Amino acid sequence: MKFLTTNFLKCSVRTCDTSNDSFPLQYDGSKCELVQDESIELNPEFLLNILDRVDWDAVLSVAADLGNTTLPPNKPVFSSTSVDELNEDEQAVLRDLHVLLVQTNIVEGEMKCKNCGHIYYIKNSIPNLLLPPHLA
Protein backbone atom coordinates (compact mmCIF):
# COMPACT_ATOMS: atom_id res chain seq x y z
CA MET A 1 0.00 0.00 0.00
CA LYS A 2 1.23 3.41 -0.95
CA PHE A 3 2.15 5.92 1.73
CA LEU A 4 -0.53 8.33 0.53
CA THR A 5 -3.21 5.71 1.25
CA THR A 6 -2.46 6.07 4.97
CA ASN A 7 -4.03 9.53 4.61
CA PHE A 8 -7.40 7.95 3.85
CA LEU A 9 -7.59 4.97 6.21
CA LYS A 10 -9.06 5.09 9.68
CA CYS A 11 -10.02 2.50 12.26
CA SER A 12 -13.01 0.42 11.11
CA VAL A 13 -14.56 0.19 14.58
CA ARG A 14 -17.72 2.27 14.42
CA THR A 15 -17.48 3.63 17.94
CA CYS A 16 -14.00 5.02 17.15
CA ASP A 17 -15.57 7.42 14.63
CA THR A 18 -16.26 9.97 17.35
CA SER A 19 -12.62 9.96 18.46
CA ASN A 20 -9.88 12.08 16.91
CA ASP A 21 -7.47 9.23 17.62
CA SER A 22 -8.89 6.83 15.03
CA PHE A 23 -7.02 8.67 12.25
CA PRO A 24 -4.29 8.36 11.23
CA LEU A 25 -3.52 4.86 12.37
CA GLN A 26 -0.24 4.38 14.19
CA TYR A 27 2.21 2.40 12.08
CA ASP A 28 4.73 0.17 13.82
CA GLY A 29 8.01 1.23 12.23
CA SER A 30 9.87 -1.83 13.46
CA LYS A 31 7.44 -4.14 11.66
CA CYS A 32 6.85 -2.17 8.46
CA GLU A 33 8.83 -3.16 5.40
CA LEU A 34 9.10 -0.37 2.84
CA VAL A 35 9.81 -0.77 -0.85
CA GLN A 36 10.22 1.98 -3.43
CA ASP A 37 8.08 1.44 -6.50
CA GLU A 38 8.84 3.70 -9.43
CA SER A 39 6.05 2.65 -11.77
CA ILE A 40 4.15 5.91 -11.23
CA GLU A 41 6.06 8.80 -12.75
CA LEU A 42 6.23 12.24 -11.23
CA ASN A 43 3.34 14.35 -12.43
CA PRO A 44 3.69 17.76 -10.76
CA GLU A 45 0.11 18.80 -11.45
CA PHE A 46 -1.20 15.57 -9.90
CA LEU A 47 1.01 16.05 -6.87
CA LEU A 48 -0.10 19.65 -6.38
CA ASN A 49 -3.70 18.43 -6.51
CA ILE A 50 -2.88 15.75 -3.96
CA LEU A 51 -1.25 18.28 -1.65
CA ASP A 52 -4.38 20.39 -1.74
CA ARG A 53 -6.22 17.45 -0.31
CA VAL A 54 -3.87 15.77 2.17
CA ASP A 55 -4.05 16.09 5.91
CA TRP A 56 -0.46 17.21 6.52
CA ASP A 57 -0.47 16.42 10.24
CA ALA A 58 -1.38 12.85 9.35
CA VAL A 59 1.46 12.72 6.81
CA LEU A 60 3.86 13.92 9.53
CA SER A 61 2.54 11.40 12.02
CA VAL A 62 2.86 8.38 9.72
CA ALA A 63 6.23 9.52 8.38
CA ALA A 64 7.52 9.78 11.96
CA ASP A 65 6.12 6.31 12.72
CA LEU A 66 8.17 5.02 9.81
CA GLY A 67 11.33 6.82 10.91
CA ASN A 68 11.22 9.96 8.77
CA THR A 69 11.30 13.09 10.91
CA THR A 70 12.79 15.42 8.30
CA LEU A 71 9.53 16.78 6.87
CA PRO A 72 8.64 20.45 7.30
CA PRO A 73 6.13 21.03 10.12
CA ASN A 74 3.76 22.89 7.81
CA LYS A 75 2.36 21.76 4.50
CA PRO A 76 4.64 23.09 1.73
CA VAL A 77 3.14 25.94 -0.24
CA PHE A 78 4.08 26.63 -3.81
CA SER A 79 4.41 29.98 -5.57
CA SER A 80 2.31 28.81 -8.49
CA THR A 81 -0.11 26.11 -9.50
CA SER A 82 1.51 26.08 -12.91
CA VAL A 83 4.42 23.71 -12.88
CA ASP A 84 6.59 25.68 -15.30
CA GLU A 85 6.61 28.64 -12.96
CA LEU A 86 7.96 26.74 -9.96
CA ASN A 87 11.51 27.50 -8.95
CA GLU A 88 14.18 24.84 -8.56
CA ASP A 89 13.75 24.49 -4.81
CA GLU A 90 10.04 23.97 -5.21
CA GLN A 91 10.59 21.38 -7.88
CA ALA A 92 12.96 19.54 -5.55
CA VAL A 93 10.31 19.55 -2.81
CA LEU A 94 7.79 18.12 -5.26
CA ARG A 95 10.20 15.35 -6.22
CA ASP A 96 10.73 14.47 -2.56
CA LEU A 97 7.01 14.42 -1.91
CA HIS A 98 6.46 12.19 -4.91
CA VAL A 99 9.02 9.72 -3.58
CA LEU A 100 7.39 9.74 -0.15
CA LEU A 101 3.68 9.83 -0.93
CA VAL A 102 3.41 7.92 -4.18
CA GLN A 103 6.51 5.77 -4.56
CA THR A 104 6.90 4.52 -0.99
CA ASN A 105 5.03 1.25 -0.51
CA ILE A 106 4.43 -0.49 2.78
CA VAL A 107 4.56 -4.12 1.67
CA GLU A 108 4.42 -5.77 5.09
CA GLY A 109 3.50 -4.17 8.35
CA GLU A 110 1.12 -3.46 11.12
CA MET A 111 -0.72 -0.49 12.47
CA LYS A 112 -3.06 0.16 15.34
CA CYS A 113 -5.87 2.47 16.27
CA LYS A 114 -4.72 5.01 18.86
CA ASN A 115 -8.23 5.02 20.30
CA CYS A 116 -9.21 1.35 20.72
CA GLY A 117 -5.80 -0.27 20.21
CA HIS A 118 -7.04 -2.69 17.54
CA ILE A 119 -4.16 -3.92 15.38
CA TYR A 120 -4.42 -4.20 11.60
CA TYR A 121 -1.96 -5.86 9.24
CA ILE A 122 -0.53 -5.22 5.80
CA LYS A 123 0.45 -8.33 3.84
CA ASN A 124 1.72 -8.45 0.25
CA SER A 125 1.09 -4.69 0.09
CA ILE A 126 -2.63 -5.11 0.86
CA PRO A 127 -3.92 -3.56 4.10
CA ASN A 128 -6.54 -5.61 5.91
CA LEU A 129 -9.02 -3.42 7.78
CA LEU A 130 -11.61 -6.15 8.20
CA LEU A 131 -12.74 -6.60 11.79
CA PRO A 132 -13.24 -9.93 13.53
CA PRO A 133 -16.97 -10.78 13.93
CA HIS A 134 -17.14 -9.66 17.58
CA LEU A 135 -16.07 -6.12 16.66
CA ALA A 136 -17.89 -5.75 13.33
Added chain:
Amino acid sequence: MLPTPYVKCDYSKVYEPSEDSFLLLDALEEDKQYLQQKFQNQLAVVCELGPGSGIVTTFLMQNEIPIKNSLYFAVDINPWALETTLDTAKRNSCEKYFMDPVRSSLCSSFRNNEIDLLVFNPPYVPAEEVPLIPKSKEYIDEWLDLALLGGKDGMDVTQIVLDNLNQTLSTKGIAYILFCARNKPEEVVKLMKKKYNWDSKLIVHRKAGWEVLSVYRFYKDI
Protein backbone atom coordinates in the same frame (compact mmCIF):
# COMPACT_ATOMS: atom_id res chain seq x y z
CA MET B 1 -17.04 3.02 -27.49
CA LEU B 2 -14.32 3.02 -24.89
CA PRO B 3 -12.00 0.01 -24.68
CA THR B 4 -12.92 -2.73 -22.20
CA PRO B 5 -10.16 -4.23 -20.04
CA TYR B 6 -8.74 -7.61 -20.86
CA VAL B 7 -9.60 -9.93 -17.96
CA LYS B 8 -8.22 -13.37 -17.38
CA CYS B 9 -8.62 -14.89 -13.94
CA ASP B 10 -9.93 -17.82 -11.96
CA TYR B 11 -13.72 -17.47 -11.90
CA SER B 12 -14.06 -20.07 -9.21
CA LYS B 13 -12.69 -17.42 -6.83
CA VAL B 14 -14.00 -14.09 -8.08
CA TYR B 15 -17.17 -12.99 -9.85
CA GLU B 16 -16.85 -13.34 -13.60
CA PRO B 17 -17.60 -10.10 -15.46
CA SER B 18 -21.19 -10.46 -16.64
CA GLU B 19 -24.08 -8.37 -17.97
CA ASP B 20 -24.19 -6.35 -14.76
CA SER B 21 -20.48 -5.50 -14.88
CA PHE B 22 -20.76 -4.39 -18.50
CA LEU B 23 -23.85 -2.31 -17.77
CA LEU B 24 -21.91 -0.50 -15.06
CA LEU B 25 -19.11 0.21 -17.56
CA ASP B 26 -21.72 1.58 -19.99
CA ALA B 27 -23.13 3.88 -17.31
CA LEU B 28 -19.68 5.26 -16.50
CA GLU B 29 -18.93 5.73 -20.19
CA GLU B 30 -22.27 7.50 -20.65
CA ASP B 31 -21.40 9.92 -17.83
CA LYS B 32 -17.72 10.38 -18.70
CA GLN B 33 -18.09 14.01 -19.74
CA TYR B 34 -20.34 14.88 -16.84
CA LEU B 35 -17.74 13.50 -14.43
CA GLN B 36 -14.87 15.25 -16.16
CA GLN B 37 -16.60 18.59 -15.82
CA LYS B 38 -17.52 17.94 -12.23
CA PHE B 39 -13.95 17.21 -11.11
CA GLN B 40 -11.73 19.16 -13.50
CA ASN B 41 -8.63 20.86 -12.08
CA GLN B 42 -8.68 18.93 -8.84
CA LEU B 43 -7.99 15.53 -7.38
CA ALA B 44 -10.71 12.87 -7.50
CA VAL B 45 -10.75 10.10 -4.93
CA VAL B 46 -12.44 7.05 -6.44
CA CYS B 47 -13.59 4.02 -4.51
CA GLU B 48 -15.03 0.87 -6.02
CA LEU B 49 -16.78 -1.46 -3.62
CA GLY B 50 -16.67 -5.14 -4.53
CA PRO B 51 -14.35 -4.95 -7.55
CA GLY B 52 -14.30 -8.74 -8.06
CA SER B 53 -12.12 -9.29 -11.13
CA GLY B 54 -11.16 -5.62 -11.13
CA ILE B 55 -12.75 -4.93 -14.51
CA VAL B 56 -14.51 -1.74 -13.44
CA THR B 57 -11.61 -0.11 -11.59
CA THR B 58 -9.29 -1.01 -14.47
CA PHE B 59 -11.78 0.45 -16.96
CA LEU B 60 -11.85 3.69 -14.96
CA MET B 61 -8.05 3.93 -14.93
CA GLN B 62 -7.68 3.01 -18.60
CA ASN B 63 -10.10 5.69 -19.64
CA GLU B 64 -9.08 8.25 -17.02
CA ILE B 65 -12.56 8.45 -15.48
CA PRO B 66 -13.46 10.74 -13.80
CA ILE B 67 -10.27 12.69 -14.54
CA LYS B 68 -6.61 12.03 -15.18
CA ASN B 69 -5.63 13.03 -11.65
CA SER B 70 -7.50 10.40 -9.69
CA LEU B 71 -6.68 8.09 -6.81
CA TYR B 72 -8.34 4.69 -7.06
CA PHE B 73 -9.19 2.42 -4.16
CA ALA B 74 -10.63 -1.04 -4.72
CA VAL B 75 -12.37 -2.30 -1.60
CA ASP B 76 -13.46 -5.87 -1.13
CA ILE B 77 -14.01 -8.39 1.65
CA ASN B 78 -12.85 -11.20 -0.63
CA PRO B 79 -9.03 -11.49 -0.53
CA TRP B 80 -9.02 -13.18 -3.94
CA ALA B 81 -10.77 -10.17 -5.46
CA LEU B 82 -8.06 -7.81 -4.25
CA GLU B 83 -5.25 -9.92 -5.69
CA THR B 84 -7.18 -10.34 -8.94
CA THR B 85 -7.85 -6.61 -9.20
CA LEU B 86 -4.13 -5.90 -8.93
CA ASP B 87 -3.46 -8.53 -11.56
CA THR B 88 -6.11 -7.20 -13.96
CA ALA B 89 -4.73 -3.67 -13.60
CA LYS B 90 -1.27 -5.00 -14.45
CA ARG B 91 -2.49 -6.99 -17.48
CA ASN B 92 -3.91 -3.77 -18.84
CA SER B 93 -0.73 -1.74 -18.20
CA CYS B 94 -2.33 0.42 -15.54
CA GLU B 95 0.62 0.43 -13.11
CA LYS B 96 1.19 4.08 -13.92
CA TYR B 97 -2.07 4.99 -12.18
CA PHE B 98 -2.47 5.35 -8.43
CA MET B 99 -4.50 2.34 -7.25
CA ASP B 100 -4.50 0.49 -3.94
CA PRO B 101 -6.66 -2.47 -3.01
CA VAL B 102 -7.98 -2.36 0.56
CA ARG B 103 -9.57 -5.25 2.42
CA SER B 104 -12.48 -3.78 4.30
CA SER B 105 -16.18 -4.14 4.92
CA LEU B 106 -17.62 -1.48 2.60
CA CYS B 107 -16.35 2.03 3.46
CA SER B 108 -15.94 1.45 7.19
CA SER B 109 -12.17 1.97 7.06
CA PHE B 110 -12.24 5.16 5.00
CA ARG B 111 -12.11 8.60 6.51
CA ASN B 112 -15.51 10.24 6.35
CA ASN B 113 -16.37 12.57 3.48
CA GLU B 114 -13.24 11.91 1.42
CA ILE B 115 -14.61 9.83 -1.47
CA ASP B 116 -15.61 11.75 -4.57
CA LEU B 117 -16.74 8.89 -6.77
CA LEU B 118 -18.19 5.68 -5.39
CA VAL B 119 -18.96 2.77 -7.71
CA PHE B 120 -20.78 -0.32 -6.53
CA ASN B 121 -22.06 -3.45 -8.25
CA PRO B 122 -23.49 -4.97 -5.07
CA PRO B 123 -24.59 -8.46 -4.16
CA TYR B 124 -28.15 -7.78 -5.33
CA VAL B 125 -29.74 -11.23 -5.60
CA PRO B 126 -32.61 -11.63 -3.11
CA ALA B 127 -31.85 -14.35 -0.59
CA GLU B 128 -32.91 -15.34 2.88
CA GLU B 129 -29.83 -13.74 4.31
CA VAL B 130 -26.42 -12.28 3.51
CA PRO B 131 -23.83 -15.05 3.99
CA LEU B 132 -21.33 -14.77 6.82
CA ILE B 133 -17.72 -14.00 5.97
CA PRO B 134 -16.00 -17.35 5.26
CA LYS B 135 -13.63 -18.50 7.99
CA SER B 136 -10.80 -19.23 5.59
CA LYS B 137 -9.50 -17.86 2.32
CA GLU B 138 -9.68 -21.41 0.96
CA TYR B 139 -13.51 -21.73 1.22
CA ILE B 140 -13.76 -20.57 -2.35
CA ASP B 141 -17.48 -21.20 -2.99
CA GLU B 142 -18.48 -19.22 0.09
CA TRP B 143 -16.57 -16.18 -1.15
CA LEU B 144 -18.49 -16.30 -4.42
CA ASP B 145 -21.84 -16.47 -2.58
CA LEU B 146 -20.86 -13.29 -0.79
CA ALA B 147 -20.52 -11.53 -4.15
CA LEU B 148 -24.09 -12.47 -5.12
CA LEU B 149 -26.52 -12.79 -2.24
CA GLY B 150 -28.05 -9.60 -0.89
CA GLY B 151 -30.59 -10.72 1.72
CA LYS B 152 -34.15 -9.34 1.75
CA ASP B 153 -35.08 -7.88 -1.66
CA GLY B 154 -31.36 -8.21 -2.41
CA MET B 155 -30.97 -4.85 -0.66
CA ASP B 156 -29.32 -5.61 2.70
CA VAL B 157 -25.80 -4.66 1.62
CA THR B 158 -26.78 -1.88 -0.80
CA GLN B 159 -28.96 -0.28 1.88
CA ILE B 160 -26.00 -0.01 4.27
CA VAL B 161 -24.04 1.85 1.60
CA LEU B 162 -26.99 4.14 0.80
CA ASP B 163 -27.66 4.90 4.47
CA ASN B 164 -24.02 5.91 4.91
CA LEU B 165 -23.67 7.98 1.74
CA ASN B 166 -23.73 11.27 3.64
CA GLN B 167 -20.74 10.20 5.75
CA THR B 168 -18.89 8.46 2.95
CA LEU B 169 -18.97 10.96 0.12
CA SER B 170 -17.31 14.36 -0.12
CA THR B 171 -19.46 17.44 -0.66
CA LYS B 172 -19.11 16.96 -4.43
CA GLY B 173 -19.45 13.20 -4.12
CA ILE B 174 -21.31 11.02 -6.59
CA ALA B 175 -22.25 7.35 -6.43
CA TYR B 176 -23.10 4.89 -9.21
CA ILE B 177 -25.00 1.87 -7.96
CA LEU B 178 -26.38 -1.08 -9.87
CA PHE B 179 -29.80 -2.57 -9.12
CA CYS B 180 -31.92 -5.42 -10.40
CA ALA B 181 -35.69 -5.00 -10.70
CA ARG B 182 -36.32 -7.10 -7.60
CA ASN B 183 -34.41 -4.49 -5.55
CA LYS B 184 -37.33 -2.14 -6.36
CA PRO B 185 -35.00 0.69 -7.35
CA GLU B 186 -37.79 3.20 -8.08
CA GLU B 187 -38.87 2.98 -4.45
CA VAL B 188 -35.28 3.03 -3.21
CA VAL B 189 -34.42 6.27 -4.99
CA LYS B 190 -37.59 7.99 -3.79
CA LEU B 191 -36.70 7.11 -0.24
CA MET B 192 -33.13 8.38 -0.75
CA LYS B 193 -34.57 11.77 -1.70
CA LYS B 194 -37.01 11.82 1.18
CA LYS B 195 -34.66 10.57 3.89
CA TYR B 196 -31.32 12.06 2.87
CA ASN B 197 -32.08 14.56 0.08
CA TRP B 198 -30.03 12.63 -2.50
CA ASP B 199 -31.03 13.24 -6.09
CA SER B 200 -30.78 10.37 -8.51
CA LYS B 201 -30.82 9.72 -12.19
CA LEU B 202 -31.34 6.50 -14.09
CA ILE B 203 -28.29 6.32 -16.35
CA VAL B 204 -28.77 2.99 -18.14
CA HIS B 205 -31.03 -0.01 -17.91
CA ARG B 206 -31.13 -3.28 -19.77
CA LYS B 207 -32.89 -6.60 -19.85
CA ALA B 208 -30.35 -9.30 -19.14
CA GLY B 209 -31.88 -12.77 -19.43
CA TRP B 210 -34.69 -12.82 -16.87
CA GLU B 211 -33.30 -9.85 -14.97
CA VAL B 212 -33.80 -6.18 -15.62
CA LEU B 213 -30.73 -4.30 -14.49
CA SER B 214 -30.30 -0.58 -13.97
CA VAL B 215 -27.59 1.83 -12.87
CA TYR B 216 -28.51 4.97 -10.96
CA ARG B 217 -26.35 7.97 -10.25
CA PHE B 218 -26.80 9.53 -6.81
CA TYR B 219 -25.73 13.15 -6.50
CA LYS B 220 -26.43 16.43 -4.79
CA ASP B 221 -26.50 19.59 -6.84
CA ILE B 222 -24.73 22.27 -4.89
